[in-house]
Every structure is written in structure tokens, then in C-alpha cells.
Amino acid sequence: MNNKLLVICASTLIVILTYWVTYGFWFITGNAPTFVGIIIVSATIFYYIDAAKSGKEIYLRPISGLKAIEEAVGRATEMGKSVLFVPGISDMDQVDTVAGINILGHVAEITAKYETELNVPTCRAIVMESARESCRESYLRAGRPDLYYDDMVHYISDDQFAYAAGVNGIMIREKPAACFYQGKFYAESLLLAETGNSIGAIQIAGTGSASQIPFFVTACDYTLIGEEFFAASAYLSNKPELIGSIKGQDIVKLMVMILMTGIFVLDIFRQMGLIDFNILILLGLN
Amino acid sequence: MDLLKKIFIALGSMDRRFIFLLVGLSVLLPKLYPDLFTLPIKPSSHSLRVFDEIDALEENSKVLVSFEYGPSTKPEIHPSAIALLNHLFSKNIKIYAVALWPDGNFMATEAFSQVSDKYGKKYGIDFVNLGYKPGGEAVVKGLASDIRTMYTVDLLGNDIDSIQMMQGVSNLSDLDFIFSLSAGYPGSKEWVQFACDPLGIPMSTACTSIQVTDIIPYVENNQIKGILSGMPGAAEYEQLVQSALYDRSVTVEPGKASINMAAQSMAHVVIVLLIILGNITYYLTRKSSNKGGI
Amino acid sequence: MFLKRQMPAIIAIGVGLFILFGHFINNPNIQGFVNNDATQWFDIIASFAIFLGALNMLKLQVVKVVKRSKGWQYSLLAIFGFAFAIFAGFFFRGANYITLTEINPHKVNILVEYISTIQEVDDPVLMASRIEGSLASYEIPKIFISKATAESFAVSLSSIANNVTLGVKPWGAHVQIKGSLFSWMFFKIFTPLSSTMFALLAFFVASASYRAFRIRNFEATLLLVSGIILMIGRVPVGELVPWWLVSTLIVFGIGALIAPFIPNKKLLFGIIIGGITLSSGIGVLLDWNLAVNIPGFLSLPNISEWIFDYPTAAGSRAIMIGIALGTIATSFRIILGIEKPF
Numbered sequence: 001m002n003n004k005l006l007v008i009c010a011s012t013l014i015v016i017l018t019y020w021v022t023y024g025f026w027f028i029t030g031n032a033p034t035f036v037g038i039i040i041v042s043a044t045i046f047y048y049i050d051a052a053k054s055g056k057e058i059y060l061r062p063i064s065g066l067k068a069i070e071e072a073v074g075r076a077t078e079m080g081k082s083v084l085f086v087p088g089i090s091d092m093d094q095v096d097t098v099a100g101i102n103i104l105g106h107v108a109e110i111t112a113k114y115e116t117e118l119n120v121p122t123c124r125a126i127v128m129e130s131a132r133e134s135c136r137e138s139y140l141r142a143g144r145p146d147l148y149y150d151d152m153v154h155y156i157s158d159d160q161f162a163y164a165a166g167v168n169g170i171m172i173r174e175k176p177a178a179c180f181y182q183g184k185f186y187a188e189s190l191l192l193a194e195t196g197n198s199i200g201a202i203q204i205a206g207t208g209s210a211s212q213i214p215f216f217v218t219a220c221d222y223t224l225i226g227e228e229f230f231a232a233s234a235y236l237s238n239k240p241e242l243i244g245s246i247k248g249q250d251i252v253k254l255m256v257m258i259l260m261t262g263i264f265v266l267d268i269f270r271q272m273g274l275i276d277f278n279i280l281i282l283l284g285l286n
Numbered sequence: 287m288d289l290l291k292k293i294f295i296a297l298g299s300m301d302r303r304f305i306f307l308l309v310g311l312s313v314l315l316p317k318l319y320p321d322l323f324t325l326p327i328k329p330s331s332h333s334l335r336v337f338d339e340i341d342a343l344e345e346n347s348k349v350l351v352s353f354e355y356g357p358s359t360k361p362e363i364h365p366s367a368i369a370l371l372n373h374l375f376s377k378n379i380k381i382y383a384v385a386l387w388p389d390g391n392f393m394a395t396e397a398f399s400q401v402s403d404k405y406g407k408k409y410g411i412d413f414v415n416l417g418y419k420p421g422g423e424a425v426v427k428g429l430a431s432d433i434r435t436m437y438t439v440d441l442l443g444n445d446i447d448s449i450q451m452m453q454g455v456s457n458l459s460d461l462d463f464i465f466s467l468s469a470g471y472p473g474s475k476e477w478v479q480f481a482c483d484p485l486g487i488p489m490s491t492a493c494t495s496i497q498v499t500d501i502i503p504y505v506e507n508n509q510i511k512g513i514l515s516g517m518p519g520a521a522e523y524e525q526l527v528q529s530a531l532y533d534r535s536v537t538v539e540p541g542k543a544s545i546n547m548a549a550q551s552m553a554h555v556v557i558v559l560l561i562i563l564g565n566i567t568y569y570l571t572r573k574s575s576n577k578g579g580i
Numbered sequence: 581m582f583l584k585r586q587m588p589a590i591i592a593i594g595v596g597l598f599i600l601f602g603h604f605i606n607n608p609n610i611q612g613f614v615n616n617d618a619t620q621w622f623d624i625i626a627s628f629a630i631f632l633g634a635l636n637m638l639k640l641q642v643v644k645v646v647k648r649s650k651g652w653q654y655s656l657l658a659i660f661g662f663a664f665a666i667f668a669g670f671f672f673r674g675a676n677y678i679t680l681t682e683i684n685p686h687k688v689n690i691l692v693e694y695i696s697t698i699q700e701v702d703d704p705v706l707m708a709s710r711i712e713g714s715l716a717s718y719e720i721p722k723i724f725i726s727k728a729t730a731e732s733f734a735v736s737l738s739s740i741a742n743n744v745t746l747g748v749k750p751w752g753a754h755v756q757i758k759g760s761l762f763s764w765m766f767f768k769i770f771t772p773l774s775s776t777m778f779a780l781l782a783f784f785v786a787s788a789s790y791r792a793f794r795i796r797n798f799e800a801t802l803l804l805v806s807g808i809i810l811m812i813g814r815v816p817v818g819e820l821v822p823w824w825l826v827s828t829l830i831v832f833g834i835g836a837l838i839a840p841f842i843p844n845k846k847l848l849f850g851i852i853i854g855g856i857t858l859s860s861g862i863g864v865l866l867d868w869n870l871a872v873n874i875p876g877f878l879s880l881p882n883i884s885e886w887i888f889d890y891p892t893a894a895g896s897r898a899i900m901i902g903i904a905l906g907t908i909a910t911s912f913r914i915i916l917g918i919e920k921p922f
Contacts, residue, residue, distance in 0.1 A: 095907045125633030155633035161777035194784040210899040218792040230906030249909040302787040309786045325816035357771035358778035424619035551815040
């Protein structure tokens with residue numbers, strides 16, 4: 001068996017044992033399933049990050065939306081138009097926004113390489129600052145710091161619909177050839193996507209807001225659904241540690257599916273009277 | 287036949303502004319001629335559940351109503367708020383209002399000013415508005431542990447300990463029910479995750495139609511007792527409250543959601559007809575291009 | 581370089597690990613920080629950060645006005661709106677009120693009449709009884725934006741009460757009080773604008789549905805059919821759709837599914853007609869025309885409710901779990917310093 005796997009398994013067991021022994025003393029009561037879940041998930045993701053860094057080949061299925069990013073920026077360059085990037089309407093405390101800023105970094109690097117204009121209207125001041133840092137870094141990495149200027153990332157309004165109105169106005173006036181919607185969105189998603197459609201822009205969307213995914217799927221050319229959006233930064237960077245975390249995430253999902261199926265079957269058996277013990281109470285889920 | 291096909295194909299490629307015009311007319315005409323467009327409103331099982339839960343509360347129960355919507359979603363959720371306040375005030379239930387959105391303050395103020403006078407309810411005795419606090423789920427967690435860590439004064443600047451109905455209420459566990467009027471984040475999900483489920487406090491919600499898919503798993507799991515989904519849910523609840531209050535000799539005007547349902551129905555019918563038209567055109571266009579290929 | 585690269589990473593990793601494991605540690609100070617203080621720190625930072633955004637927005641608009649760029653008039657409007665909101669929120673309270681003390685009980689009805697001249701009174705009898713219950717001190721339920729208006733109204737009330745005093749609502753509360761300048765701006769300007777933007781969605785949903793809901797393949801057809809059922813079933817019009825129409829559509833749907841397996845079109849047509857006749861006949865025999873005992877699957881509202889309760893809930897749960905896992909993995913990468921969006 002792999003040494004590293006042994007080390008990780010042993011560490012996980014030690015942490016869980018420590019938690020169990022000091023439960024109620026060092027650790028508060030009532031959170032045991034959450035704690036154990038976090039440790040197992042962390043250990044799994046950590047193992048695969050390590051495996052990827054050691055050179056293990058990890059296959060990730062192609063995601064058309066991510067492959068289309070460079071194509072979209074190229075299209076904007078050929079048409080002599082700008083690229084619009086909308087990082088959502090939430091603040092940096094939402095992971096969706098963080099994921100969106102990661103993708104912005106990659107898009108900014110491509111626009112720097114192609115010398116295409118980039119416009120990033122933001123809904124929150126902190127997001128504006130983070131996005132500026134990300135763009136500045138990307139332009140520096142691409143060797144074109146001269147093309148970067150602060151006002152390419154600008155603030156519009158904190159209010160959802162005032163922001164949507166502002167972005168729609170930018171789209172209709174400046175007619176960008178490529179529009180990226182990557183972040184947390186609410187009801188304004190369809191307003192943005194339809195306006196982008198009306199100006200003939202190529203649109204690539206990605207969000208963790210489950211209720212907005214159908215609107216983006218309907219109106220955009222490419223949509224990153226759910227986890228694809230969070231995996232985008234790993235895909236685009238091609239860094240082994242990031243790709244390893246995607247694999248770890250998938251293994252965790254497999255574990256969750258097996259656990260759900262097992263609990264479902266055991267509970268059916270209990271309800272049929274075939275077994276006595278209640279798996280839900282055992283796992284602290286009831 | 288060919289002429290008919292040509293008409294359909296021409297209709298299928300119409301400018302989107304004609305679509306906007308048709309949708310606009312489908313909403314405007316029922317508003318201008320309401321008598322021509324009266325439709326029966328039958329409550330769904332989810333709306334009935336909400337009504338039954340509220341109706342089962344006893345007099346002088348304590349209910350927290352959280353306002354998490356703004357002017358943009360007011361048409362969908364405000365009618366639910368008005369109907370809810372009518373329902374609660376008619377049963378002499380004490381209402382504790384909070385807001386997780388800044389706009390929620392204005393919505394709460396307006397809702398109370400519309401309803402409280404009719405039942406002779408007094409501020410501080412029958413209802414209190416604690417106002418907005420930033421922080422989202424942190425506010426919910428704070429309220430779950432100790433209300434006074436979050437609020438020291440109410441919306442009007444009154445010391446919370448000087449308010450009669452705040453006596454004996456130290457955290458959410460002292461309340462009997464929570465109702466979330468939610469249009470997004472923070473909203474119903476945060477109430478379920480950080481207050482109602484951990485503390486076992488029953489909860490219902492009224493939310494926008496878009497949000498229903500996010501909330502329905504909690505309703506199916508019985509973590510949320512019923513849901514008023516968007517304007518249709520609000521209209522159904524208004525009808526239930528109106529007929530219940532009529533039986534108790536209290537007259538309530540028809541709610542805004544019920545009045546607007548005709549307009550919404552017509553808009554939906556127009557959209558469905560447009561979709562069918564679009565598909566006929568798509569089929570005819572594909573058929574003629576296939577024939578051309580052969 | 582340390583401040584720009586290593587320092588932010590140290591802060592992010594340190595705080596991230598502390599908050600994550602702080603949820604489990606049995607220490608009241610740590611629990612207090614994790615549950616309350618940490619989020620409030622973020623709110624305080626975000627509140628101050630608003631200045632950065634506001635100044636940036638102002639700068640861009642002012643530059644447009646100064647340079648007379650295309651559409652500079654709209655920038656002027658943006659600057660005016662910004663200034664007006666700041667003025668109404670921070671500099672001008674616009675929340676004046678009048679308090680009457682020792683009201684003459686014989687002049688209560690006159691007072692109600694005076695009040696009805698400045699605002700709508702739904703129930704004069706109720707208002708009169710309220711005033712009678714507060715003769716010692718009564719606050720007129722009207723907020724005056726300008727002090728001058730309040731003063732001129734107060735003069736007219738001098739004969740009704742012994743003492744008429746003018747007051748101003750405290751700073752902070754003035755924003756929420758209905759009738760104040762800020763409240764007027766919120767309800768008369770901001771609310772219609774927000775509602776209008778949200779209402780645009782109705783038009784965009786129509787044009788998006790018209791363009792996108794096409795029978796291209798099985799999944800698209802499923803999307804189309806469930807979309808139509810939900811759109812009609814969720815509104816009162818759904819109740820008016822008769823059972824025989826629904827049963828006919830179901831038969832057509834079954835026909836569409838089996839059509840690839842039946843090459844003989846006449847046979848297929850016969851099956852569909854037979855199915856429609858059979859279902860209609862069963863309905864008539866079982867008195868479904870009387871709208872009693874109609875099976876649930878022939879009622880569009882019931883079908884739409886079933887779609888909400890089962891397939892939608894299941895799909896929603898699956899997406900939620902997937903997004904939660906994605907969130908965990910992304911958070912893990914940030915906490916470990918593998919991903920540095922800052």
C-alpha cells in the first residue's frame with residue numbers, strides 16, 4: 001500500500017480518536033458528524049493533491065465552456081471589441097465570487113496576451129479591489145503591465161438591479177464581443193444574459209446559484225454548471241495541486257453517494273423490521 | 287397550405303419587440319378590464335399547509351417575522367406579508383419583526399402601517415420592529431443564542447428592555463414560530479440552517495418563484511412547514527385568510543396578489559402560445575431545409 | 581514583497597483554519613469570536629470599503645462630465661442621484677413631527693378634520709378615539725419633510741391644544757420613518773426603478789423561452805413539456821384546463837415516444853385515435869365531467885405540484901450537494917494557500 005496513503009489514514013484516525021477522547025472537554029458536543037466529515041474530506045482531497053504533485057496522471061473530462069474562453073477572447077480581438085467580465089453580485093465572503101475572481105485572472109492573462117480591452121464592472125468595493133489585484137498580477141505575468149489600468153475594474157452599485165442596469169447599459173453602449181458571467185447571481189442573471197444575446201456577444205456563464213443555472217443555460221452559449229464552475233480555475237491553470245483537489249472532490253462525492261445508498265438501504269431494512277438499529281441515530285442525523 | 291407554412295415561418299422569425307408587446311398587452315389588458323378576466327384560485331397543498339400551521343397557533347403566541355425582500359420583489363412577497371399580518375393580528379398573536387436586508391426595514395414599516403390600525407394593535411404591546419442588522423447568518427445565530435447581543439434598541443431607537451413584549455424573550459427558543467419573507471440571501475435557508483432546525487422551532491416561508499427550487503428540499507424534509515411560492519402562493523394564501531376571516535366576521539379587502547393573478551395567468555398563456563408557435567416554425571423550417579438537402 | 585505575497589497568505593490561512601476548527605473548540609471566547617465577531621469584522625471592513633467603490637464611481641462619472649464624453653448628461657444624473665441620497669441620509673433629516681399636549685376634548689373632531697387635510701384618514705372614528713385616549717400627549721401621525729410646513733400646520737393647531745411642540749426624529753431613525761425625505765426617495769424613486777428592472781424579467785423570460793424551448797432532442801423536449809406544464813399549472817388558468825385535454829395530450833405524448841418503433845403511420849394514427857377515444861370514454865363513464873374524482877394525473881395543477889415535489893426537489897438536492905462539495909474544495913484550496921485569489 002502507498003506509504004503516503006498510510007500516513008494520511010493514520011493521521012486521520014489519530015485526529016478522530018483525539019476528538020473522540022476529548023469530546024465534551026476540548027471539543028463541544030453535537031458536532032461529531034460534521035467534524036468527522038471535515039477530517040475525512042480534507043484527508044481525501046489532501047491525498048489526491050499530493051498524488052498529483054508526485055506526478056500521477058489525473059484525467060479530467062473536457063468542459064466545453066472552459067475551452068471556449070480563449071476562443072471568445074480571440075473573437076473579441078478579431079472584431080476589435082472589448083471583453084466584459086461580470087464577477088457576480090456578491091461579496092468576497094461567498095466562495096462563488098472567489099472562484100469568479102480566479103477565472104478573471106485567467107481571462108485577464110489572455111486579454112493581456114491578445115491586447116484586448118477588458119471591462120470588469122463590480123457590485124462590491126472589496127470585489128473591485130480583489131479583481132484589480134488579480135488583473136494586475138495577470139497582466140504582469142503576461143508581460144504586459146503597460147496595458148493594465150485601474151479603471152478597467154470599476155464599481156457600479158451595491159444594489160442588485162442598479163448594478164444590472166449599469167452593466168446592461170455598458171453592453172448596449174460598448175457592445176462587447178465576449179461576455180463572461182462568473183460568480184454568484186440572482187434574479188438579474190437573465191437580464192444580463194438576454195441583453196448580451198441581443199448584442200450578439202458570445203456568452204460564457206458559470207455560477208454556484210442553482211436557481212440561476214437554467215436561465216444561463218437558456219440564454220448563454222456555454223454554461224459551467226455547479227462544480228464545473230468551481231473546478232474552472234484548476235482546469236485553466238493546469239497546476240497539479242489544483243487538479244488533484246478536483247479528483248479528491250470527485251472521490252468524496254463517490255463516498256457520499258455510497259453512504260447515502262447504504263443509509264437508504266439500511267433504513268428500508270429497519271422499517272421492514274429486518275434489522276433493529278437505527279443508522280440515522282447512530283450517525284447523529286436524526 | 288404553402289401560404290400557411292409561409293405565415294408560420296414569418297411569425298417564427300418576428301422581432302423580439304413584438305414578443306415584448308404581446309407580453310405587455312397580456313399583462314395590461316386584465317388590469318384594465320378585470321371583470322373580463324376573473325379566474326378561480328384554488329390553494330395548493332403547500333399554501334394550505336402554511337395556513338394550517340399559522341391557524342393552529344394559539345392566542346398570544348409569539349411569532350418572529352423576518353423581512354428579507356426589497357422593492358424589486360415587493361409585488362411577489364409583500365401580498366404574503368400583508369395576508370400574514372392580517373392572519374396573525376386577527377388571532378391576537380404577538381409579532382416580532384426583524385430584517386436581514388436593509389430594504390426589509392422599509393417593507394416591514396409599510397406592512398405594519400397598512401395592517402396594524404385595522405385591528406387596533408399597539409406598537410410595543412402587540413408588535414415590535416427590531417429592524418435590520420448586517421451579518422446574514424451571523425444575525426440568525428446571534429438571535430438563536432441571545433437576542434440582546436444583536437439588538438439593544440428597536441428600529442425607532444427605543445431601549446429593547448423598555449418594550450413590554452420583549453419581557454421574557456431572550457432568544458429564539460422563547461418564540462413559537464418563525465416566518466421568513468425571503469427573496470434571496472440571506473433568507474429562508476439561513477433561518478432553517480442556523481435557527482429552526484437546530485432549535486426545533488417550526489417555520490414557514492414566502493419566497494419568490496425563482497427561489498422555490500432552492501427551498502423545496504427543505505419543505506419536503508419537513509424542515510420548513512409549507513411554502514408560499516411567489517405571487518400564486520401569495521394569492522392562494524390571501525384567499526384562505528380572506529375566507530377564514532370572513533367566517534370570523536372580519537372583512538379583509540381582496541389582496542394585490544389575487545387581483546394580479548389574472549394578469550400573470552394571461553402572460554403565462556401568451557408565453558406558452560409563443561413557445562408552441564416557435565416550435566411549429568422550427569419544425570417547418572427544418573422540414574423545408576431537409577427537403578432542400580435531398 | 582512580503583506584505584503583498586506572504587502576509588495575505590498567512591492571514592488567509594491562519595484565519596481560515598482558526599474559524600474552521602473554532603466551531604468545534606469548547607472555549608467561550610473562541611466560540612464568541614467565530615460566531616459573532618469574525619462576521620462583524622467583515623461587515624465593518626465592507627462598510628468602510630464602500631467609500632472606495634463610491635469614490636471610484638464618482639470619479640468615473642465626473643471625468644465623463646468634465647470631458648463631455650458621449651452620454652455625459654446621464655453621468656450628471658448619476659452624480660445628482662448620489663448627492664441627493666447622501667444629502668437625504670446624512671445632512672437633511674426631513675423628519676419633523678408635531679406633538680400636542682393637553683388637547684381640548686371638545687375639539688378632537690376638529691383636529692381629525694385638520695389632519696385629514698394633510699393626509700388620508702381611513703377611519704376618522706378610530707383616530708378620534710385614539711386621540712381621546714391620549715389627550716395628555718398626542719403625536720400627529722404625519723411626518724413633515726420641511727420644518728416650515730410643520731410650523732405653518734402647527735400654527736393652525738394652536739387653538740386645539742394647550743401646547744404644540746415641534747420635534748425632529750433622531751438621526752438614524754429618520755431614514756426609516758415613513759414620510760421623511762429619505763423614505764420619500766426610497767418609495768417614490770428607488771422602489772419604482774427597482775420594480776421596473778425586475779419587471780423586465782417577464783419580457784426577457786418570454787423572448788428567451790421563445791428562442792430556446794425547441795424540440796431538438798429528448799432532453800430539450802422534456803424541458804419544454806415540463807416548462808409548459810409548470811407555467812400553466814401554477815396559475816389559476818391551470819384549473820380551467822379540462823381533464824380530456826390533458827388526457828389527449830398524454831396520449832399524444834405516448835404516441836410521440838412510441839412513434840420511432842412503429843413505421844406504419846396509419847397504425848400509429850389508429851393507436852393515437854384509439855387512445856384518445858378510450859381515455860375520453862372512461863372519463864365520461866366515471867363522471868369526470870362533473871369535476872369529481874378526477875385522477876390527479878389529469879389535473880395540470882396536480883401534475884405541476886408533483887413536478888415541484890419530486891423531480892425538482894431531487895434535482896435541486898443533487899445540484900446543492902455538488903455545489904456544496906465544490907465550495908468545500910475551493911475553500912480547502914484557499915485555506916491551504918494552494919489558491920490565492922487575493
